[in-house]
Amino acid sequence: MTRTQIFRAAVVLGVLAVTGGCATSEEWAEWKAHSTHFASDQHMGFSMRNNKDGSNPKVTRRDMESSPRENWWGKVITVRPDQIFEN
């Protein structure tokens, strides 16, 4: 392999590495910028609703607990504690 071929290969590999990294960074920048990653829009809906007088009602932890999340979690297959820990 000539010196020129080695240089070209290095450039190609460098471009691939840089563009690959950029794509991931952009994806994460977008994911990070959005807080709409909650289980249900209803969660965020608590904070978006308005009273008729235009004021925002307070959101409490109880509001969050009464969302569908409980049932939703209950049906999910999750690693068992005894697969990770010993007591």
Add this chain to the structure above:
Amino acid sequence: MTRWVVGALLAVALGAGAGPALAAPQTPAEAAGEKVIPLERYTTPKGQALARVHQQRLQRYAEQVWGCLPWLDLQKQSIGFQRPKGVPGDDRYFSTWILIPQAENKQFSALPQSRRMSAMFSRYGVDMMRRMADVHDVLADSNVHGFSVVLSWLKPGTSRPGVQPVNESVAAFIDKATGLDYLERRIPHAEFARRIRVVGFDGQTDLGPQTLDIWDDDFAATFKLPNYEPPAGISC
């Protein structure tokens, strides 16, 4: 007819029984009470001693996490002093397991599973370590070997109707010196990632040891749910 009456009574009885068990906790104390590992679950003298000394402090820590991060949930009986499965000895790690309501998101879904684990640990794992490090009296106990953080979230594509929902999980064990060095920025991300022990899970399938790519993410530390009012007695 009798069969119907018996069935109805049984349904009412089961419903009445299930009601309180499924009821969401109403106060920080109630919530923390179900998140902290009860004393009787510890099976070694070291674990039992740690729990006896710090149980009230763990309770307050659980109240704080529950009250200040309302969009997350804590796994039941997960806060305490755990030891990793299959590791000889009785090193006890100050542990927290959180459930993250990750919705379907095209950017998140497009990433490889290992990258999702890295992202979740960067976002929530480091933040939980920082919250645990603030519990100074627990961390100062020489019988506490380090931090343990478990994170679970819905695997992309499994929350659609007709599909069995599955959680992806990552469990990390960090010795105390490494954890504190990292939080104080005395070691870089890459060295921290190299020194910690991480296991991944897809549902209940053990994916084995994982090497995370960790970066700065201040979402969990800075995000405030609009109009959220913490429970009485909790300041965030």
